[in-house]
Amino acid sequence: MPDGDVSMPDPSGSGLITLAQRGDVDAIGTLYDQHHQALFRYIWLRVGEHSLAEDLTGDVFVRMLAALPRYRPTQATFRAWLYRIAHNLLVDHYRKEGIRVSAPLQQAETQSADDETPLTLFEQKLTVERLRRALAALEQTQREVVTLRFLSGLSLQETAVVLGKTEAAIKALQHRGLAALRSALAGEVGVSDG
């Protein structure tokens, strides 16, 4: 799990962040280099539009620059803090645009996956477009948790910080989210397979 390995330390060392907080341009550039692709993926999975995702990724770093003096390492890892900015930005984006987040499908717990063979199902190639469509069908918080945990590689604690929830809540949500995602993918396969 390259980008999703939670054992991977936050690459933004405290010294680098301290320098960035002091206005060191090289340090700020390094922070951008370390995080922009992952943030772009996170945002793209939410908005599904390449150019919009690029614009919003840029906005995250503009907000980061303004908020850096207020960042405190004792409150959250830098990565979690950055994703929280991105999360809030997306919330703002949806609110300003009046976009309704898609309604959830049936809760995974209520669905039966018996009509599919899960292991067989996921042996098929999981394309990013399939994944994005399936994610869009998830309840919003479940989608956030699955994205942050398994696609962005945030730890339980970091995900809890980003979403403002307890780790216990994240554990429950990730389990339900994976189940819901499996069901959504199964439904999609059923349709496409005719």
Next chain:
Amino acid sequence: MDELHDLFQERLARLERGEPLEACLAGLPEEEASLLKMAAQLSTVDYPEQASDSIAVQRAKLLRAAKERNSMSSKESRVAPRWALPAILTGAAIVFTCVFVVAAVAGFAWLRRSSLTPREVAVAATPQNGAPAQTVAVANPQTGALANARGNVKVQGDDGAWATVKAGQTVTAGKRIRTGPLSSATLVFYDGSRTYLGPNTEIWIDALDAKTTGGPRVVQLTQWVGDTDHDVAHSDDPASVYEVRTPSGSGTAKGTSFRVLVTALFVRFDVDEGQVAVANLNVIVIVIAGQSTTVPSGEPPSEPVFRINGEGEVLQTGSSWNIGGHTFLTDDNTVIAGNPQVGDWVAVEGRLLPDGTRVADRITLLHRALENKFFFTGVVDSIGADSWTISGREVRVDEITNIEDGIEAGDTVEVRGGIAQDGTFWASEIRLLDDETEQPFEFVGVIDGISDSGWTISGISIKVNDGTEIDEGLVAGDVVKVEGHILADGTWLAESIKLADEDEHKFEITGPVESTDPWAVAGVEFETAAWTEIDDGIEIGDRVKVEGRILEDGRWVADEIKLIEDGQALRFEFVGKVTGVDPWIIGGLTLATDENTKIVGEIAIGDFARVKGKMLADGTLLAEEIKLLDTGLGCLDISAIVINVSAGQIVLNTGQTINLDDVQINGELEPATIVIIHLCVAEDGTIVIISITVIFQLDALPTATPAPTPAPTAEGGEGGQVAICHKPSGKNPQTLTVPQSALSGHLGHGDTLGPCNGGGGDNDDNDDDDDDDD
């Protein structure tokens, strides 16, 4: 079901720790196995990537924005407010004996006025401020412009009378500028150099020709008292001079950044960038980045020593302070601002003496020790002699509870106080709220002006009426505490204006958020700091309550920005020991949580945590956030010279060897580099070196402890003679003795102070060149 859930979480954790998928799947039921397999597969998907041209544009835009911010905030790396200066020092000018105030005042009076076009110079509000810069027009090299004047800032006119400065007012050579308490200003020069004046400061402009081309830049100031910061623009002309003269010596700099503190007893020069030559009584020392020198009255400059800056918890006070686990000696010259006590969090600035002793020059209170506290608004149900019931919550009162007169059952009140160990709410204050829309304010400021139509206090127009309680005899310049309400039309109506206590520099305002970058509430801009606690989710238009302090340079800095919820939410906030986690019991109080409760940090029983939340109608305490307290003792920045670099470690001039494993290195570590070592102290006293940053490269390692360079006896010339290492192009360096008055010119050519090769004198002028050597 729970067991399966736990099993899945355990396998997922193993997978995330790097164990092979097959091993993690072993023994898992098919349902859980499929979920785990999918979790693993999600990270293998080929995701789209941001286009390279978009990355390049975005990155460049970000860095440009960062540079612009830097240009607005010339020294934003400093974190501690530090204009503090005891009022007793204002009399320092009496003992003024400066030997350097020579003919400069008159000498430059002839300077012709330039026909150059005015220059726009960006200037941040303060050296520490990250707020957008003002742009100030400077008419010509022979003038300076005063910007960001706060409080009482005055300029002496030709008739000798002192007049309050106007925004952008220009000044010329011969002018005198002074600031009062809680006041500050920035003097901007044509070449972009800037001088920040802290409170209780007086400077004279002796000579001013800040030209950028066609000759040397000349800025000569005399600082009689107070605290100044200098950002000196680079000049290509080696004869350029930027000099600050004081009652005890002068400092000459080129393209550098330094600070000057003048008190009745001593003068101190602190250098942040570049180097400054400090001279007094025919002794000159070179102070380099990261160093300080102190010049006691009537004595030569002391040997420069490295500075220590940092923040930490006060563990001990007295002649010897322990701050963040480090011992600092204090003496009569140590400035202690804010009366910090054990447990409080302070900023410390000091010096590291050659024997390793740390001496504190300034200790500034940042925030008081955390203590259990609460506040809420509610409706008074009943009033008893020692206990009130407010919205169903019993609140104890005693003889020290400040209870506003006239409160009756049914009134809406704001209550604040502390939570005792046994969970009792003890009220320290109960105030009547007139209506839901009132916006109370409270601050301490300087009276700028008094007229029939109203008062101006620290730049804010304050209306008074027959009900306003005003201390007798208040005049412009007095520091007062103002309390009142902001009316619906935005008018600030004072209920009282009273002479402030010396250490009562706080403010409290309530109103809608107008901006968050910079922060502005109810028409007042203020700053935030590292310790400012800001409620999550505050947006423009939200109603907030801001509490903070007014620093001695007049800046408003928030300690807390709290969202005021609609209706009559009963809010609480306290710090307590965690004695239970299911349910949460903190400080003896049982707390409810819901899906929105934010738990920050790995909190275990026995930890201390800060709780924020609201009281529900049934009296339940619903926690919105439970946050593990920052348990570190503090962090320090220490400057030192690198003596030796070997595999994985460095040796400092202090004799310490530092292992570089897990240390963030910024810059190239080489022998003779000056570095700032950022270290933090954990609760258990463990010292962790976080980063090492190179800030300066010396020409060579010092061969011995740097010592002041005594100049030979004066030979009739101004300031006597001084030895330098002259470095002619393409030839060997040679030791020369030159008049002190010619020193700055030589230094500008690249020569260095002191004899060549560390004073060995082995290559004194025995070459065959035609220099005017000795």
